[in-house]
Amino acid sequence: MYTEIINAYDRIKNYIKNIPLYYSNIFSELKGGDIYLKLENLQRTGSFKIRGALNCMLKNKYKCEKGVIAASAGNHAQGVAFGAKLIGINATIVMPEITPLIKVVNTSKYGAKVVLHGKNYDEAYNKAIEIAENEGLYLIHPFDDLDVIAGQGTIAHEIYMEGIDIDQVLVPIGGGGLISGIASYFKHVKPEIKVFGIQADNAAGMYYSHLRKRVVTLSSSATIAEGIAVKRVGDKTFEFCENYMDDVLTVTDDEIAYAILQLIEQSKLVVEGAGAVGIAAILQNKIDVKNKKTAVVISGGNIDVNLISRIINKGMVTTGRFCQIIVNVKDMPGSLATVTSVVAKLQANILDIKHHRFDANLPVNYTKVILDLETKGFEHIEKIISELNRKGFEAKING
Incomplete structure (x- = not known):
């Protein structure tokens, strides 16, 4: 080799x-x-897929006179399509019907004919074999070649x-x-x-x-x-x-x-x-x-x-740079302002606030506030929750 x-x-x-x-x-x-x-x-x-596709076409150019065909929903499709365009031969790519539109478009823009067939790669590959035999196209396997x-x-x-x-x-x-x-x-x-x-x-x-x-x-x-x-x-x-x-x-x-x-x-x-x-x-x-x-x-x-x-x-969630905090507050003027002032003082950025007044688990005259916060890490999050609880609020991380 x-x-x-x-x-x-x-x-x-x-x-x-x-x-x-x-x-x-x-x-x-x-x-x-x-x-x-x-x-x-x-x-x-x-x-990297263009490497194998190109080598296969250039080495077997005499077998590719009627064109090449491949089955792929991703990088192999684009490698074959672009490689065929570079050396001036026709390419047909069989893609599963569920292939995202952007991949179909990207393959088509290289000049390949795209055939959508089957629910998965295996069905698309079997269709590619069938077309290759019927039309005399040279089949390029994505890896076992x-x-x-x-x-x-x-x-x-x-x-x-x-x-x-x-x-x-x-x-x-x-x-x-x-x-x-x-x-x-x-x-x-x-x-x-x-x-x-x-x-x-x-x-x-x-x-x-x-x-x-x-x-x-x-x-x-x-x-x-x-x-x-x-x-x-x-x-x-x-x-x-x-x-x-x-x-x-x-x-x-x-x-x-x-x-x-x-x-x-x-x-x-x-x-x-x-x-x-x-x-x-x-x-x-x-x-x-x-x-x-x-x-x-x-x-x-x-x-x-x-x-x-x-x-x-x-x-952002797994590194503590974003979190959702649930705070139960009295449904009265000034409560939310106190919560946001605590958050601001601790230099967290509020991205969104949601109110939920109709929660069966809430005491009467209370509302649940969900804060989406941009934070600086888990220690910062704990400090925010601790300060809110010290101020008399019931605060916890959502989830």
């Missing part, structure tokens, strides 16, 4: 961005090791050519194409480099396959890291991982969400769930990075803005 990866790099290097490793001062200082980010979220189409794997492995070649003495590499795993290419490359050029795969624990197909030494099919793959939400890894990729991957571990959706928030706030990087799993593993101390040089593959940045908003809101 090493030679195939080198050949793949020669094919695609003029079409892709070679983004140098980014040294993260924030995460390096936090964890006591040198942490480098491979920012494929800044790659063309916003993810040697040419796709070789294309993804060009990331490892770029990292290695920078000359940094890397000790270990953290790679997101969905179907396994990315880590198959990266692991096989590093184990050829420098076997002592450790390659760890990271999965969402709600879509941990490779984790359980590695554990049981056979490919397993998950009953569900629901995770915010939709780019790696794969129920069944590939047969080829499983074999690569068994031969070259050092280990695989998992992170929770909450840990992924926290990592996304930290990447936004601390590094000013917009990263999708799949791309954040390596940082999630580091932040949760699931991988030892102390006194080591660690490269983390940030595989993509195509995240829905609504999800970003929810993650930010949740992050």
